[in-house]
Amino acid sequence: MALVVHKYGGTSMGSVERIQNVAQRVAKWVKAGHQVVVVPSAMSGETNRLLGLAKDINKDAADMSPREMDMIASTGEQVSVGLLAIALQAIGTDAVSYAGWQVPVKTNNAYMKARIESIDDKRIRADLDAGRVVIVTGFQGVDAQGNITTLGRGGSDTSAVAIAAAIKADECLIYTDVDGVYTTDPRVVENARRLEKVTFEEMLEMASLGSKILQIRSVEFAGKYRVKTRVLSSLTDPMMDINTEANSGTLITFEDEETQSMEQAVISGIAFNRDEAKITLMQVPDTPGVAFKILGPVAKANIDVDMIIQNQSTNGTTDFSFTVHRNEYKKAMEVLETEIKGAVGAKEVIGDDKVCKVSAVGIGMRSHVGVASLMFETLSKAGVNIQMISTSEIKISVVIEDKYMELAVRELHKAFDLDQAAQIESV
Amino acid sequence: MALVVHKYGGTSMGSVERIQNVAQRVAKWVKAGHQVVVVPSAMSGETNRLLGLAKDINKDAADMSPREMDMIASTGEQVSVGLLAIALQAIGTDAVSYAGWQVPVKTNNAYMKARIESIDDKRIRADLDAGRVVIVTGFQGVDAQGNITTLGRGGSDTSAVAIAAAIKADECLIYTDVDGVYTTDPRVVENARRLEKVTFEEMLEMASLGSKILQIRSVEFAGKYRVKTRVLSSLTDPMMDINTEANSGTLITFEDEETQSMEQAVISGIAFNRDEAKITLMQVPDTPGVAFKILGPVAKANIDVDMIIQNQSTNGTTDFSFTVHRNEYKKAMEVLETEIKGAVGAKEVIGDDKVCKVSAVGIGMRSHVGVASLMFETLSKAGVNIQMISTSEIKISVVIEDKYMELAVRELHKAFDLDQAAQIESV
Incomplete structure (x- = not known):
């Protein structure tokens, strides 16, 4: 009982x-x-x-x-x-x-x-x-x-x-x-496979990435x-x-x-989100507090931010990027132009609402440095240009042009052998 | 305020x-x-x-x-x-x-x-x-x-x-x-009049009589x-x-x-209920407890009883009558025939579901013995036969054949001057 x-x-x-x-x-x-x-x-x-x-x-x-x-x-x-x-x-x-x-x-x-x-x-x-x-x-x-x-x-x-x-x-x-959680959306990849098990950390990444x-x-x-x-x-x-x-x-x-299971796959699934828009502040003076000066007004305008990327600075300035939901793109651009650009001394604000996010998620990737390289290699072979990259312990997300989304998801699903049953080390 | x-x-x-x-x-x-x-x-x-x-x-x-x-x-x-x-x-x-x-x-x-x-x-x-x-x-x-x-x-x-x-x-x-409580249903009597005031006792009688x-x-x-x-x-x-x-x-x-108002009308309204059915147990031996023996099984069958009438007995037997909602007539007749008639030793059960109830209601009637006689006289002149009578302190109800209902209501409404504004003593 x-x-x-x-x-x-x-x-x-x-x-x-x-x-x-x-x-x-x-x-x-x-x-x-x-x-x-x-x-x-x-x-x-x-x-x-x-x-x-x-x-x-x-x-x-x-x-x-x-x-x-x-x-x-x-x-x-x-x-x-x-x-x-x-x-x-x-x-x-x-x-x-x-x-x-x-x-x-x-x-x-x-x-x-x-x-x-x-x-x-x-x-x-x-x-x-x-x-x-x-x-x-x-x-x-x-x-x-x-x-x-x-x-x-x-x-x-x-x-x-x-x-x-x-x-x-x-x-x-x-x-x-x-009938369960799939390696990716079966409407995009025909031979997407149902997972018998998934860890809650992976589920968390997949849920927030739009598995819904x-x-x-x-x-x-x-x-x-x-x-x-x-x-x-x-x-x-x-x-x-x-x-x-x-x-x-x-x-x-x-x-x-x-982790006690030997049959742990490296990648559990390919998640994606169609409704992204990316915004970059070009050549922001790299001074302490600048990230807050940018995101404070954005949060105040009730705009949810998804990915945030800031790279190493060159000559004392850096490019600061983030993604928002496509519906909030215009509002975000307005806030940046009127409230932020001048305040932080950025040279330019550029944006693009024709992008999407594709992520490989898997608890097994932590110990597998090869995941990122296989992912980038696969996209490169498919002719998909990567615009932004962001990683967490158990996921790698890339921002790409939205028209390539289905192609990227299909190719990655194949590259990581997700249509096969769980396996011992593949990368 | x-x-x-x-x-x-x-x-x-x-x-x-x-x-x-x-x-x-x-x-x-x-x-x-x-x-x-x-x-x-x-x-x-x-x-x-x-x-x-x-x-x-x-x-x-x-x-x-x-x-x-x-x-x-x-x-x-x-x-x-x-x-x-x-x-x-x-x-x-x-x-x-x-x-x-x-x-x-x-x-x-x-x-x-x-x-x-x-x-x-x-x-x-x-x-x-x-x-x-x-x-x-x-x-x-x-x-x-x-x-x-x-x-x-x-x-x-x-x-x-x-x-x-x-x-x-x-x-x-x-x-x-x-837009208020009327002397009777305006759909039955065209010049039914809205009452500016009504006592709660009258309202009680009218509500239970179907004013709804x-x-x-x-x-x-x-x-x-x-x-x-x-x-x-x-x-x-x-x-x-x-x-x-x-x-x-x-x-x-x-x-x-x-009662402090001099303008108290004797009768406030004529109420009526179309959906009545009457049932009579003929020649029931007039012994203690007989009313309970009859109504106990009826109540147990979840049948609501409205009027109950028992007259003076003759030669040790009496006729016991009550009315029920027309929808429950068949069920009530069945209970009487199978469970009650033999048990109380009644000679016969007769019923009629083609009846209705018409009532004159008014707090003023308490001190006016003439109300009943005017009511009965009016119905008699209109050729309406009264089948049953029941009274409370502030109302008189009669059971009549249902086809006479509108006629009876109209004639009573006229007889009690209900289309006139409130008046000083009229009966």
Whole structure:
């Protein structure tokens, strides 16, 4: 008997029939002797419908109270938990639903992007011990003053992992509309391969690079509290063999467990992000504090910065580059021209919003200096010019012209043998 | 400056534009110097949509958990309060919304028909004192264990009146899609007249007789806590003169205030109910306990009984009659035939589902014995046969063949001079 948390996304909860499928699947786990806590999202489209009503009332979304937005948006999940409880009861499985505030899932007061501070497991445990399935709203909690808060888009993943941590679940199963984590996007590379395992550090790099399977904070939580988390498909037959299901998808594991495996691949996947734009301040006097003088005003304008690159200075000046989301390119260029260029004494501001980022990610690359050279060699052979390079311990990212993105991803996927099963050293 | 509660029904909250109208109206009251608490219903159709989802999941509604139904249904009002807060903020009026559990509005644990036990006014008062409009969900509360409960259909009226009582509001204004309480249904009698005032006892009789303007429990609350309650139209221009608006509709007052008025009419209105069915057990042995033996099994079958009539016995037997909703006629007849007839030794069970009930209601009739005779005379002249009669202190009800209903209502309305303004003694 295991204690597991199941999380189901909006698509899995998208209709009466799908909710009944989820109930069948959960009931199967209960019949197999497991204790199950379920964290469902709002029915697909519901959160958008609710926030759309608010936006119709106040076209100027900027001055809309985030507290009231959370009051409204949180109802989508509350409906889901009630419906799923009814679906389970209808097939003879005892179940009870809770809104975040009833558990309670306590968060800070940052409406629309709250962070979970604590989860009381008393009520959940009592119901589990009484033989019930416990269904808890994802995406939301309650602050110290009793106000409803939400965790931001995709927050139900974080709720599920956090609840799994609080009740010390054996595993957190994230049921979604893909059947696992792939070596790269199968829409770009046909023979992209599903990974049976991935470390949470790799997942973190891949999530932040746009793999979009899991909300990044849920991965951080999984790492921090060492929650064994599995991403698997909710589109399979709910009555499929439970052991097959329990071993499907991709398991997110921990590095210390992984390094014991001889079959560790050097690179786990090729991630990419289409929506980049790069900006460079040319010939900035290389004096202390200049980086802050540049990025301070950018942050103040609420522009998120992704990569930051500054190279060795020449003749007392340096070129300072960073990338932003393409949607914020114009705004960023304006801030640089009006507020920063003169203040830091840069010669010129140049930018390009026709770029993308491609990254090779893998916990195994730490001890393999050859990864970078194979990556650069592959791109060179494919005729792709590298505009910027940035590296972390387990990833190498390059900025290239966006029209070469698919080509670069395909060639790298091939070069790192990612279409083959895991291997012993390849580079 | 007054402290008022505004209640808006589902139709008034039925679209983005209507919610903006409600905001305009509330803002007008605030600008005029009043403190306002608003209790809005769910957007029209929303509660049905939500409960419809639950019914689609479990066709057999009988074994559906009422706790989960409340979890689902209560979200409709939560969305409304958030949207109204945003609408008020958009026009520069400070506002904050609360779900029932946040106030808290404490109820007993009777899901789907909970009763309010207490309302904490601290949070509401603090916000009012800070110059905010406070918006509280109608229809719902929270039990001692922190479960969400709902008050049953129309419960938002009760929420509004209860909150008005808790904060000692000067008046509770129920904005609805009719412009007040009428002497009878204007669709039946063209010159039905709006009453400027009605006592809460009269309103009670009229509500239970099907006037349907206010949930009956809200009227009980208004009476018990002496909440001055006004029923008025939400379909007027939201920017209409506030003094005109504040004196429009129908004010529900208290008898002791009313009796000081010389202009008290004997009869305030003619109420009616189309959906009646009558059942009679013929020649029941007149022994102690027989009424319970009959109504016990009926109640056990969850059939609501309206009128109950038992006349003087003749030769040791009596005829026992009662009326039920027409929808429950067949079920009631079955229970009587199979479980009751033999057990009480009745000779025969006869029934008729082609009847209706017409009532004359008025606090003034207590001291006017002539009311009954004028009523019976009027019906006789109109050729309407009276099948059953039942009276309370302030009403006389008759059961008649349903095809005569409109005729009876029109003739009685005329006979009691209800199309005239209030008068000094007429009978």
